[in-house]
Amino acid sequence: MLHLSQAIGYGLVTAGILGLAAAGLSLQVSVTNFINFAYGDFVALGGYVALTAKSHGLNMYISTIVAMAGVALFSWMIYRSLYGPLRRRGSHVIALLIVSLGLSLALESLISIVWSSTQQTYGLSAQAPLHLGPFLMTSVQLEILIFAIVALGLLDLFLRFTKVGKAMRAMSCNMDLARASGIATDQMTEVVWALMGALAGLAGVMLAITISAFTPSYGFTFLFLIFAVVIIGGIGRIYGALVGALIIGVGLSIAQAYIAAQYADAIVFAILIGTLLVRPEGIFGGRLVSE
Amino acid sequence: MSYYLSSLVVLFVIQSILVLGLSFGYGTVGLLNFTYITFVAIGAYVGAIFTLGPPAAHSGFVYLYLGTLPWPINVLLGGVAAAIGGALVSIAILRGLRSDYLAIATVSAGFIFYTVIGDNRSIFNGWSGLYGIPNPVQGISSPAGEQLAFAGLCCIFLILTLVALTLIRRSPVGRTLRAIRDDGALVEALGRNVFVFRFWALVGSCFIAGVGGALLGEYASAFSPTAFLPPETFILFAAVILGGRGNNWGALLGAAIVPVGIAEATRYLPQIGDTTLIQDLRGGLIGIGLIVIIIFRPQGLIAERAGSILSPLFGRHDAVLRPEEQGRSKSATPRS
Numbered sequence: 001m002l003h004l005s006q007a008i009g010y011g012l013v014t015a016g017i018l019g020l021a022a023a024g025l026s027l028q029v030s031v032t033n034f035i036n037f038a039y040g041d042f043v044a045l046g047g048y049v050a051l052t053a054k055s056h057g058l059n060m061y062i063s064t065i066v067a068m069a070g071v072a073l074f075s076w077m078i079y080r081s082l083y084g085p086l087r088r089r090g091s092h093v094i095a096l097l098i099v100s101l102g103l104s105l106a107l108e109s110l111i112s113i114v115w116s117s118t119q120q121t122y123g124l125s126a127q128a129p130l131h132l133g134p135f136l137m138t139s140v141q142l143e144i145l146i147f148a149i150v151a152l153g154l155l156d157l158f159l160r161f162t163k164v165g166k167a168m169r170a171m172s173c174n175m176d177l178a179r180a181s182g183i184a185t186d187q188m189t190e191v192v193w194a195l196m197g198a199l200a201g202l203a204g205v206m207l208a209i210t211i212s213a214f215t216p217s218y219g220f221t222f223l224f225l226i227f228a229v230v231i232i233g234g235i236g237r238i239y240g241a242l243v244g245a246l247i248i249g250v251g252l253s254i255a256q257a258y259i260a261a262q263y264a265d266a267i268v269f270a271i272l273i274g275t276l277l278v279r280p281e282g283i284f285g286g287r288l289v290s291e
Numbered sequence: 292m293s294y295y296l297s298s299l300v301v302l303f304v305i306q307s308i309l310v311l312g313l314s315f316g317y318g319t320v321g322l323l324n325f326t327y328i329t330f331v332a333i334g335a336y337v338g339a340i341f342t343l344g345p346p347a348a349h350s351g352f353v354y355l356y357l358g359t360l361p362w363p364i365n366v367l368l369g370g371v372a373a374a375i376g377g378a379l380v381s382i383a384i385l386r387g388l389r390s391d392y393l394a395i396a397t398v399s400a401g402f403i404f405y406t407v408i409g410d411n412r413s414i415f416n417g418w419s420g421l422y423g424i425p426n427p428v429q430g431i432s433s434p435a436g437e438q439l440a441f442a443g444l445c446c447i448f449l450i451l452t453l454v455a456l457t458l459i460r461r462s463p464v465g466r467t468l469r470a471i472r473d474d475g476a477l478v479e480a481l482g483r484n485v486f487v488f489r490f491w492a493l494v495g496s497c498f499i500a501g502v503g504g505a506l507l508g509e510y511a512s513a514f515s516p517t518a519f520l521p522p523e524t525f526i527l528f529a530a531v532i533l534g535g536r537g538n539n540w541g542a543l544l545g546a547a548i549v550p551v552g553i554a555e556a557t558r559y560l561p562q563i564g565d566t567t568l569i570q571d572l573r574g575g576l577i578g579i580g581l582i583v584i585i586i587f588r589p590q591g592l593i594a595e596r597a598g599s600i601l602s603p604l605f606g607r608h609d610a611v612l613r614p615e616e617q618g619r620s621k622s623a624t625p626r627s
Contacts, residue, residue, distance in 0.1 A: 034391065035391045035392075035394070035395065086585075086586065091585070091589075093390075093391055094321075094323065095585050095589060097391050097394065098528065098532060098581060099581070099582050099586075101525050101528065101578075101581060102577075102578040102579065102580070102582040102585070103578065104525075104578065105522065105525060105529075105574045105577055105578030105581070106574070106575045106578030106579050106582070107578070108574065109571040109572065109573075109574035109575035109578065110571075110575060112567060112571040112574075113568060113571045113572070113575070116567075117567045224395075224398060224399060224402060227395050227399075228399075231392070262410045263407075263410070265402065265406060266402065266403045266406040266407065269399035269400070270399075270403060272395070272396070272399050273383065273384060273396050273399050273400060276384065276388060276395075277383065277384065280388065280392070
């Protein structure tokens with residue numbers, strides 16, 4: 001049994017990771033308007049690329065950057081070679097969704113073949129937890145939390161003040177208007193996919209560190225928490241996703257500590273279904289999910 | 292070997308029933324029920340607890356004991372239980388959600404069921420699941436003969452399913468369902484209650500899932516939560532899409548190729564590397580196959596034809612429906 005402040009501390013770490021992953025997914029969904037079921041496996045790929053980088057003697061920070069770059073490149077290639085042509089052909093969102101299912105099955109198998117399906121770990125040394133005000137967390141967890149906040153802050157600055165970021169927001173608001181105003185929407189969509197990959201890769205490494213031992217399916221399991229965050233925050237609302245991440249991350253760890261650990265995930269899914277029913281546009285009014 | 296072949300026949304017949312049920316829900320009405328396997332599981336569990344007898348007879352076994360019923364009543368009851376589950380899910384989430392969000396909601400519902408069943412030993416013996424599920428032809432002859440006899444019994448269900456689905460597809464109801472799949476708003480505008488049609492289509496699809504699940508449980512003689520994780524649904528979806536959505540022969544072909552063919556063919560690959568390699572190759576093959584089909588032949592191997600399922604045989608060639616054409620017209624503006 002954890003104390004409340006401890007539970008909130010763990011919850012904040014989970015929320016940071018969820019926020020990063022959800023920001024990436026939310027950006028992609030709002031720009032390309034289909035749900036990528038393979039996103040969880042992009043997250044897992046990040047964890048595994050970092051594992052390889054680390055086993056080649058790089059330290060954890062460099063390995064994380066390698067993972068971000070690797071998944072960004074992979075994600076960009078997937079969009080260019082697979083989704084881009086399909087979208088230009090005018091494939092229905094359901095066809096794209098089913099392609100992403102196929103990609104998810106293939107990617108998880110690929111990860112399992114390359115890195116084996118047994119439990120893996122980065123072998124970071126265990127640390128004594130530190131007392132930080134009311135919270136209790138290890139220095140690694142604290143670092144994850146700080147890096148997540150910094151990365152989300154940078155993402156916010158990027159979206160608000162750079163030309164590329166503004167173009168992305170314009171596209172997520174209204175694709176036709178954005179195209180009419182001269183934004184190169186096709187190239188920009190590719191950039192969105194690369195950015196999504198980088199965020200997935202970063203979240204993947206952080207998640208892998210937090211759960212300490214991981215198997216190829218860890219990303220797919222995490223995917224539905226990401227969906228919950230994105231839907232609660234409102235589709236296409238990147239800042240909404242952060243609030244969604246706080247609700248789910250902290251709620252999850254409080255539920256684990258005080259209600260019943262084994263039902264924590266079930267509670268999140270019940271919240272997800274409830275949100276879809278009661279307020280399908282999310283708390284902050286993102287894109288409608290009804291027909 | 293003859294035992295192996297006859298067990299393959301049973302597997303094909305049962306998987307055909309399952310794929311037909313999914314093909315009805317997805318192919319005919321366009322419902323993305325991503326937790327179809329949950330209804331298969333409900334059927335398997337309910338079918339099993341009505342033939343297993345009192346739990347005391349199996350030491351260390353805990354489950355809800357409600358009595359013992361003769362075959363095939365327990366199988367039908369499995370179907371009814373799954374249909375009730377389907378009705379509950381439909382009432383909760385079928386109204387109003389865009390189909391891809393419906394998919395997320397169904398997977399979430401499936402996860403909740405998975406957790407509740409796994410963590411409560413008193414319902415269906417928790418994570419260890421049920422085992423020793425008897426089938427009605429146990430011990431009537433050699434193991435191979437027993438499998439063939441069971442295949443025969445399952446075939447009765449397969450034929451009934453085929454006949455029922457064909458009748459529905461050829462009826463005005465079937466046309467309405469296909470119209471809803473292609474343009475729900477239009478059908479609504481014509482004065483039909485789309486929700487009611489989709490509700491009964493999902494309930495029907497779940498009933499077939501439950502019956503197939505009960506037979507699957509008896510075939511495998513065991514059932515536990517690991518048998519109904521989301522990827523199992525995706526494999527059945529792959530079968531529907533490969534065979535061709537919304538047509539019964541396509542569903543049978545899909546069942547023969549994906550859950551039976553790929554699963555069994557990979558069994559004969561030499562064992563190299565670690566033990567899960569074959570399983571991974573199987574998943575990879577199905578995943579890549581799914582992508583390739585959507586890219587090169589989105590209508591599936593057997594394209595849907597308007598009209599009778601016998602039209603390929605009797606030359607009544609109506610217009611071929613092309614899903615990719617429909618997709619093109621719908622997504623002229625890709626963003627809503």
